[in-house]
Amino acid sequence: MSTPTRAPSGAPAHLTGAGGGIGADAQRPDGVLKVRGEFAYGSDLWMDDMLWGVTLRSPHPYARIRSIDVGPALAVPGVHAVLTSDDVPGEKVYGLELADQPVLALDVVRYQGEPVALVAADHPDTARRAAARVVVDYEVWEPVTDARTALGHPTWNQVHETPAEVTELSRESAHLHPQGNLVRHLKIRRGDPEPTADVVVIGEYEVGMQDQAFLGPESGLAVPAEDGGVDLYVATQWLHVDQRQICAALGMPEDKVRLTLAGVGGAFGGREDLSMHVHACLLALHTGRPVKMSYNREESFFGHVHRHPATMRYEHGATRDGDLVYVRATIYLDGGAYASSTPAVVGNAGTMGLGPYVVPNVHVDCYGAYTNNPPCGAMRGFGSVQTAFAYESQMDALAAELGMDPVELRCRNAMEEGSVTPNGQVVDSAAPVVELLRRLEAMPMPPAPATGADVDLRDMPGGVSNTTHGEGVRRGVGYAVAYKNVAFSEGFDDHSTARVRLEVVGGEAVATVHTAAAEVGQGLVTVEQQIARTELGVERVVVAPKDTAVGSAGSTSASRQTYVTGGAVKAACEAVRERVLSRARDLVGRAVPDLRLDGGKVVSDGEGVALTLAEVLADDVVEETLEWRHRRTEPIDPETGQGFAHVQYAFSAHRAVVDVDTELGLVKVVEMACTQDVGKAINPQAVIGQIQGGTAQGLGLAVMEEILVRDGRVQNPSFTDYLIPTVLDMPPMRIEVLEYADPHAPYGLRGVGEAPNISSGPAVLAAIRQATGLPLTRVPVRPEHLTGT
Amino acid sequence: MDFLQPATWAEALEAKAAAREAVPIAGGTDVMVAVNFGRLRPTTLIDLTRVPELQEWGLDDGAVRLGAGVPYARVITELGGRLPGLAMAARTIGSPQIRNRGTVGGNLATASPAGDAHPALLAAGAEVEVASVRGTRRIPVSEFYRGVKRSALADDELIAAVRIRPPAGPQQYSKIGTRNAMVIAVAAFGLALHPDRRAVGTGIGSAAPTPRRAPEAEEFLAGELDGLWESRGELPAATAGRFGELVAAAAAPIDDVRGTAAYRVHALSVMARRTLTWAWADYRKGDPTCA
Numbered sequence A: 001m002s003t004p005t006r007a008p009s010g011a012p013a014h015l016t017g018a019g020g021g022i023g024a025d026a027q028r029p030d031g032v033l034k035v036r037g038e039f040a041y042g043s044d045l046w047m048d049d050m051l052w053g054v055t056l057r058s059p060h061p062y063a064r065i066r067s068i069d070v071g072p073a074l075a076v077p078g079v080h081a082v083l084t085s086d087d088v089p090g091e092k093v094y095g096l097e098l099a100d101q102p103v104l105a106l107d108v109v110r111y112q113g114e115p116v117a118l119v120a121a122d123h124p125d126t127a128r129r130a131a132a133r134v135v136v137d138y139e140v141w142e143p144v145t146d147a148r149t150a151l152g153h154p155t156w157n158q159v160h161e162t163p164a165e166v167t168e169l170s171r172e173s174a175h176l177h178p179q180g181n182l183v184r185h186l187k188i189r190r191g192d193p194e195p196t197a198d199v200v201v202i203g204e205y206e207v208g209m210q211d212q213a214f215l216g217p218e219s220g221l222a223v224p225a226e227d228g229g230v231d232l233y234v235a236t237q238w239l240h241v242d243q244r245q246i247c248a249a250l251g252m253p254e255d256k257v258r259l260t261l262a263g264v265g266g267a268f269g270g271r272e273d274l275s276m277h278v279h280a281c282l283l284a285l286h287t288g289r290p291v292k293m294s295y296n297r298e299e300s301f302f303g304h305v306h307r308h309p310a311t312m313r314y315e316h317g318a319t320r321d322g323d324l325v326y327v328r329a330t331i332y333l334d335g336g337a338y339a340s341s342t343p344a345v346v347g348n349a350g351t352m353g354l355g356p357y358v359v360p361n362v363h364v365d366c367y368g369a370y371t372n373n374p375p376c377g378a379m380r381g382f383g384s385v386q387t388a389f390a391y392e393s394q395m396d397a398l399a400a401e402l403g404m405d406p407v408e409l410r411c412r413n414a415m416e417e418g419s420v421t422p423n424g425q426v427v428d429s430a431a432p433v434v435e436l437l438r439r440l441e442a443m444p445m446p447p448a449p450a451t452g453a454d455v456d457l458r459d460m461p462g463g464v465s466n467t468t469h470g471e472g473v474r475r476g477v478g479y480a481v482a483y484k485n486v487a488f489s490e491g492f493d494d495h496s497t498a499r500v501r502l503e504v505v506g507g508e509a510v511a512t513v514h515t516a517a518a519e520v521g522q523g524l525v526t527v528e529q530q531i532a533r534t535e536l537g538v539e540r541v542v543v544a545p546k547d548t549a550v551g552s553a554g555s556t557s558a559s560r561q562t563y564v565t566g567g568a569v570k571a572a573c574e575a576v577r578e579r580v581l582s583r584a585r586d587l588v589g590r591a592v593p594d595l596r597l598d599g600g601k602v603v604s605d606g607e608g609v610a611l612t613l614a615e616v617l618a619d620d621v622v623e624e625t626l627e628w629r630h631r632r633t634e635p636i637d638p639e640t641g642q643g644f645a646h647v648q649y650a651f652s653a654h655r656a657v658v659d660v661d662t663e664l665g666l667v668k669v670v671e672m673a674c675t676q677d678v679g680k681a682i683n684p685q686a687v688i689g690q691i692q693g694g695t696a697q698g699l700g701l702a703v704m705e706e707i708l709v710r711d712g713r714v715q716n717p718s719f720t721d722y723l724i725p726t727v728l729d730m731p732p733m734r735i736e737v738l739e740y741a742d743p744h745a746p747y748g749l750r751g752v753g754e755a756p757n758i759s760s761g762p763a764v765l766a767a768i769r770q771a772t773g774l775p776l777t778r779v780p781v782r783p784e785h786l787t788g789t
Numbered sequence B: 001m002d003f004l005q006p007a008t009w010a011e012a013l014e015a016k017a018a019a020r021e022a023v024p025i026a027g028g029t030d031v032m033v034a035v036n037f038g039r040l041r042p043t044t045l046i047d048l049t050r051v052p053e054l055q056e057w058g059l060d061d062g063a064v065r066l067g068a069g070v071p072y073a074r075v076i077t078e079l080g081g082r083l084p085g086l087a088m089a090a091r092t093i094g095s096p097q098i099r100n101r102g103t104v105g106g107n108l109a110t111a112s113p114a115g116d117a118h119p120a121l122l123a124a125g126a127e128v129e130v131a132s133v134r135g136t137r138r139i140p141v142s143e144f145y146r147g148v149k150r151s152a153l154a155d156d157e158l159i160a161a162v163r164i165r166p167p168a169g170p171q172q173y174s175k176i177g178t179r180n181a182m183v184i185a186v187a188a189f190g191l192a193l194h195p196d197r198r199a200v201g202t203g204i205g206s207a208a209p210t211p212r213r214a215p216e217a218e219e220f221l222a223g224e225l226d227g228l229w230e231s232r233g234e235l236p237a238a239t240a241g242r243f244g245e246l247v248a249a250a251a252a253p254i255d256d257v258r259g260t261a262a263y264r265v266h267a268l269s270v271m272a273r274r275t276l277t278w279a280w281a282d283y284r285k286g287d288p289t290c291a
C-alpha cells in the first residue's frame, strides 16, 4: 500500500499568498480579471476591419439536399461571402476519431442544426438576414431517433437466446452511414459464461441527454496571413487536434494554420469537436479579411455535442451473503448523427460500467449507435456518468433484496489495490473505496428538516416559491461511488509537450512555461506555475500564451492535464535544472553533491548559497522542450474486452441528503458530502473547486438537466428551459480529500475533475428513492415521476 | 432603430400615438431577451424609465396605485405589507438582478400565461390603469388577458399603473418550478381571502392560455366560509381538499417541455389546498397580511 497522507479541506496553505509551489493554494493568474469581468473571452475578440460570420443550419433532422441557391443571400448589401460545401478546398468531412462529419452539409443532413452554408458580412445582423435568404431545397426524410431501433435491437439483447451478432445482422432500419448504424460494440467476457447465483436483481435504466452548458459560447477569430495561411484564435480544448482537422479541410500544411487559445468560458468536453473553427478560416481566406464567429445561446445548443443518452439493462447475481457472483449488462449509447468520440465513450462505459466493485464473472455488451438525434460525444465523466446511475441503482436494489445495508454491500464488494477490473487489469495503486465510504458514513448528518413556524422557505423543496411549509416532505439519504480512468486509454499515444525557459530579467530569475494545454477554467495555468516554482526554485513564472508554436499537449479532458502536461512541465523543468546545476558546478569548479535551486539561487545544504542565478546564467537563457508520455496502455481484445486499457483510476464517493415534497414531486438537496482520493493535491483549493463543480453538474443531471429531443428536434435550446442548478439548488458540501500517492504518476497525483461528477448524481437519485420509496429508473427525475402524473 | 426617451408621461403617450408599432421598454427583461434571440427587431424603442410617474406608488382613493415601472425589488421591500400576495409573487421572480429591473407593467404587457404577477393580481381583484392620448381607462385585471401573450391594451396605449385594494385578509402565492429559484412557473396559484366582502379571490398561472380565476372554487369556498368568517373556527380538511379540486378543474393546461398537463392539474390542487390551509390559519390568528 502506498503511504497515506491526508489533506483535510481548508488546510492552512493560504499563507503562501499569490505564489506557491505544489501543494499550495496558489492563486490563479486569471482569477482577478475574471471576477472583475475584465478577462477577454473568445466572444470578446475584436479587430477593426473584421467581418462577422454566421452559419445557416438545417431545420430538419434528416433530409436530402436537392439544391442550394446562395444568390439571394449574396445580393444583400454588406455581404462579402456565402459558402457551401463546394467551397471546402480539402477534405470535406472531419471527425475526432472517424472522419464522418461534413464541414458543410454535402448531399444529406443528418441532424437538426447541421451546418449547411456560411455567410460573412460587415454586421452580424446583416449576415443573419442574408443566411435566411439562402434557398435550400430539402427532401425531408423520416428520422431514426432511437438507438436500439437504429441498431435493429427492438427488444433487449438477451444474450443467451439471441447473440448480439445475430440481431445486428437482422437490422432493418435505414442506414445513416454507409457502414451501418453501429459505431462501436464493446464486449467484455470474463469468467463463467453461464453463472448462477442465489439472488438476482434485474433493472432497466435510462439517462437523458445532458448538455455541458458552458457559459462562454463557441467563438473565435480567423485572420488571413500574408503567407497565404491563417491564424485562428479560438476557445477550444485541444489546439493540435483542431489544427490537424482544419489543415485537412483547408488542404493546407500545418505551418500555414496557426492556432492560439482564446479565453475559454468552460468546456466540459463540449469543445473537443470542431465548431466554428474551419468555418471562420474558410470565410477569412475567402474574403481576405479577419472573420469573427460567435454563437448565441440558442445556436450553442446546436453547435456542440452533448452527453450520450443511455438505455441500460443490468442483471446482478450475488450470494446470500452479498458477494457479487456475476453482472450482465447491456448498454446502449445514442451517439446521434456523427461519431465524434462515441467509440472512446463506449470504451469507458463498457470497461468501467460495473463500478468500483470486484465481479468474478462479467458479460457486458456496450453499443454506440448512429441516429438522427443531436451528435453526442465528450462530456465530463465520459460514459461513466451514465453507467454509474445503473450500477449504483443495482447495488441499492441488491442490498434491498438481501436485506443488507447499502454501504455494507458496497464495502463488501469494493475494489482495493490488487483487485482485478472487468477488463482484466490489476489495480496497481491505491483504491480506497472502503475508506471513502466509511469516512462519508462517519460524517455528521445535517439537522432534520424544520417544520411549522421555523420554516425558512429557502431550505424547503420549492424554495421561496412557497410550495410547502413542511407538508409532504420526507428525507432520504443515498450513497454512490465512482471510479474513472484518467487520461486517454486503450493504447492511445497520450503525450504532452512542454517548453520551459529560465533566465534573469532585471536581476530577477524568471521561468517561462510554454505549452499548448488549453486552460478552460480548471486552473492548469496555476498548476504549471506551481510546478515550475517547485522544480526551479523561482517565484516568478510566466505562462506563455497557449498556441501551436509548441508541440501538442493533448486534450484538456479525461482529467488528464495536471497528470500529463503537469508531467511534461515537471520533466522540462528537471532538464532545465540539470543544465543550470551543471553550469553551477563548472563555475564552482568542484563537485557539490547536494546542489539545488531555491529562492532564485543555487544552494547546497552543506555550503549554503553557492551562487545566484544571475551569476550562473548572466545573459544566457536556458531552455528545454520535452515530450512526455505516461506509461503505455494497450487496446482491449475485441472479443473479450481484456487488456491493460487504463493508465490510472480516480475514485470518489458521495453521500446525498435530500428532502422531497412527495406530494408535489419537488426536491431540495440538503447536503452533499464527498470523499475523494486525489493522490496529491497540487492545488488544494482548485481540487475543492473541481469537487464542488463536478458535484453540482452531477446533481443537475439527477434532478433537472436534460436536452429534450422529440422526433430529432431539440425542444429547449435556451437557459430558460435547459435548467442548471442555482445556488438554492446546490447545497453546502462536506469534503474530505485523501492523498494516497500513485507511484506511477508525477508527484503521485490523480486526475480530479471527473470522478465527483460521476458519483454525485447516483447518490442524489438513491436519496430520492429512499425518501419516496419509488423505483425511479430514469434521470433526470421530474416531478411527474415522483407524483405519477 | 429609433430610441426615444420621453421625460414626461404626456410625451410618452404622444410618442406611442405617433408610432404605434413602437415597443415600450421598462426593465427590458422581456424585450431584450426577445431582441437577443432575434424574435424582435423593433424599429422604435420607447424607454419609459425616465417618466417619473411610472416609478412611483401611492395611495389613491383607498387603493394602492402602483406605477407600471416600479421594479419587483421595491414591491418586496416597500409594499410587502400592503400588497402581500404580489410581494410573495415578486419574491419568486427570476434572480436579484431580474427583480431589480423587471416591473409589473412589463409583466402585464407581455401577458404571458406564466407571468408571476398575474395570479396575485387576479386574486386581489386588481385593476389595470391604461392611458393614451385619447384618455385613461381602468380594466379589471380578469378582463385584461385576451389570449396567449395578448392583452386588452390598444396599440396606442401604455400601462400607467395597477390599482389594488389593500388586503382585508390573508393572501398567499405559490409557484411550482423544476428548480428552486430562477424558474418559469410550471403552475402557479394566488389566493386572497376578503373577509370584508365575505369573498375569496383566486388566480391560476401557467395552466391555461391566459392567467385566469377559478370562479367555482371561489364561490364554493365563500359558501363554506359563511359563518366561519365570524367564528374563525377550524376549516374542515375536506373543504380545503374540495377547494383544491375545484381550482384544478378550472385549469386547461397543456403538455410542454416544462411539465405535463396532468402534473399541472395535480399541482394546482395541492397548492390551492395548502395555501388555503395557511391563509386560514393566519386568519384565525387574526393576522391580516401573513406575508
Ligand SMILES: Cc1cc2nc3c(=O)[nH]c(=O)nc-3n(C[C@H](O)[C@H](O)[C@H](O)COP(=O)(O)OP(=O)(O)OC[C@H]3O[C@@H](n4cnc5c(N)ncnc54)[C@H](O)[C@@H]3O)c2cc1C
Pocket: B023, B024, B025, B026, B027, B028, B029, B030, B031, B032, B033, B048, B068, B069, B092, B093, B094, B095, B098, B101, B102, B103, B104, B105, B106, B107, B108, B109, B110, B114, B115, B116, B117, B157, B158, B159, B160, B182, B183, B184, B185
Ligand atoms: C432571467 C429571467 C428570469 C425571469 N424570471 C421570471 C419569473 O420568474 N417570473 C416572471 O413572471 N417573469 C420572469 N421573467 C420575465 C420578466 O422579467 C418579467 O415578465 C418582467 O415583469 C418584465 O418586466 P420589464 O419591466 O423587464 O419588461 P420589459 O422587458 O421592459 O417589457 C416587457 C413588455 O412590456 C411592454 N411594456 C413595458 N412597460 C410597459 C408600459 N408601461 N406600458 C405598455 N407596455 C409596456 C414592453 O413593450 C414589452 O412588450 C424573467 C426574465 C428573465 C430574463
